[in-house]
Amino acid sequence: MPYISLNRVSYIYSGRSMPAVKDITLTFEKGEKIALTGTNGSGKSTIARLMLGLLKPQAGTVTLANRPIGDYSLVEIGERLGYVLQNPTQMLFTTTVYDEIAFGLRWKGVRGSELDKVCKNILKHFALWPLRNKMPLTLSEGQKQLVAICAVLALKPAYLILDEPTKSIDTFRKDILLNALQDIGHKGTGIIIISHDQEFTHRLCNREIKVFDGKVATDGSRC
């Protein structure tokens, strides 16, 4: 049983004449590590937003754990799928880096010393601890991206969907990120990485889906 599935999904943005995604069928099993690649504007981010139920397809269906994605609330989707946007600025909304990590955990009911421990661990792991009292929106692009990733990682979703996660991250922290992803991947978390960073995806993913012009060009496993 696939965990996430897109069945003959098409999506057209309002005011556009050409669909961004055309009749796409894809299935994702639990725990898969997938690279979603393709040229700029080929529809990768749109596919991600469709999988997350953030866009409603004009044709086709999207299901998550065998239920239509439309049956879930955003909160319920967030509990299962961790999504880091291509533009991390849009998903940073707290006053400090520390709070950014703590926000979701607090809503999950994590409190006190337990909360502090989780936040401290992840921030120290990614060498972001010195920035804990800074406002996320004032950080550099790469730092913002890492904070956004950490905020989602801390919630331990079943699947991670990262849209161009390595875009502006330095090599040192990229290695840390790779190790962290390999680690949670081994523990069974599914990972979808939208990226052109072949070196990064090759070391993590065993399936590559190439998108071209809104359609799946190739979908294959790779060792």
Place this chain on the structure above:
Amino acid sequence: MDLDVRTKLFIAAIFSVLAIVYQDPVILGALLVILLPVLAFLKTPLGKFYDFRKLFYLYLILIIIQSLFVRGGAPLLKIGTIHLLTTDGLIYGLAVVMRFIILVGAGLILVACDTAKLLLAMSKMKIPYEIVFMIQLGIRFIPTLIGELSATFDAIQMRGADLRRVYKRKVFKVYLEIFTPLVFGILQKAEQLSILLELRGFRRYPERTSYKTIAMKKRDYIVIALTSAATMVFIFGAILYGKEQIPFNLR
């Protein structure tokens, strides 16, 4: 029909002014009925109306608020001896919403125009460039901003904050928490935009030449003449209809 931007500007201005001047629901209704074929004639992308669906509740609240404060007519809803809602109230509430729709429709005529041509037209009409630019910014920047804010609100909920939750106090706390960063983010974007503007030679408009050109053709003059005549007929009709409907109370 492919009309000059200035002609479209003229038509949009007429509808906006009439919608603001008149308050009578019948006259506003008539104006709305006239606006629809005009929009079709100008090939206005009515699909954009759909973008305003999220404002539906705002309309509803507008109707309710308007309705509550207008007395007169038969009571529709009352608590004890207090008339909460009257027929007159409801009609005026509807009038406010019709006015809103007319203004949005008139705005859509301009949204559909090529922005560069619109700017050119306005500056040829000697409207200061800063004002022209602000209008352009409103048309183009605000929808983007709304899009980005809604992405942020999606992210907030996907991080576990159930904003539709019954515990209103907790939701209020979330809004309080995210308020400063949200405003900060908007200001940050505005600042980036202003830097970009400087880099691209903002305020150099009088010295700038334009790749695009605009020209009034015969049909533009015909349409403007017809629109003017129709407007007079409309105002005359409204006066005949009575009810203190002379624009600016010229009586």
